Amino acid sequence: MPSNSDRAHVGLDAHPTFLLAQLGVHTTEQFAALLTPLGIQPRHVAVLSTLIDREGLSQQQLCESLRIHRNVMVGMVDDLEQRGLLTRRRHPVQRRAHALHVLPAGEELLREAEAVLDRYETDLLEPFDPDQRILLLEFLQRLGVRSGVRAVRHIDVGGGCGADPAPD
């Protein structure tokens, strides 16, 4: 195997980094376009989905889990709250934080968005047979863990998405 400096030039198609970058942008744009009738974006789906799985997360835990910047998250949670999709309640443990809970209207909207996502992914994965779909998902999850973008298994490590200790 040649050393790095001897390695021949290969095109972008042979680099997972570039393929992932292009696929990430492109599939998100396609999903976002399909979501337009529901008045939400993929990141709102991510927030609602995460809160369904992990009810009562604080805003700080949420932005950490989704790697969305605190300032962006504040606006999104305000927006979702104003639309009656989620609510902030007193946090049972952290005195200065609020726990976030999805309201019934949020659950319903998430169900609709997930139906859109399922149809999109069914189409996207059409060239893959069932075993390959499982393997693809496993590969992406493994890359997620390796690159640090996904927790090994939903582990809250404390800390936050910023040094700002202000309550949320």
Added chain:
Amino acid sequence: MPSNSDRAHVGLDAHPTFLLAQLGVHTTEQFAALLTPLGIQPRHVAVLSTLIDREGLSQQQLCESLRIHRNVMVGMVDDLEQRGLLTRRRHPVQRRAHALHVLPAGEELLREAEAVLDRYETDLLEPFDPDQRILLLEFLQRLGVRSGVRAVRHIDVGGGCGADPAPD
């Protein structure tokens, strides 16, 4: 198999769309950080790499191939030209366009950037055995073709990344 409306909620980790979005952003950020000493960003690497493979592309063909907006591409090509990394020459066929060519300094910088990328990807793919690496790459390429982000095989279909017919 349940219909879409009956399908149970599954977490973001079970959706390739969200995994690709997160991986795309995160791995690009990591690669960008490693590139900092070279004074370029991943998109510059994409431009130089594409032009090495397809010498003499017009700016319009380049932005179409990389799905980078025309206005962004103009600034990038200006920047790379000012740094002596590529040059615009008269296009042999399209009277109002310029053909882009990588200069020796650009080839050298690309070689250095690709060494950085190879090291990054060697680390990223560490949990995959050689057969799995090939399969992962094939899966990502197949997704690229399916989603329309990658041409089936470098086919220039004409048109452009904007309706603007101005020369480049």
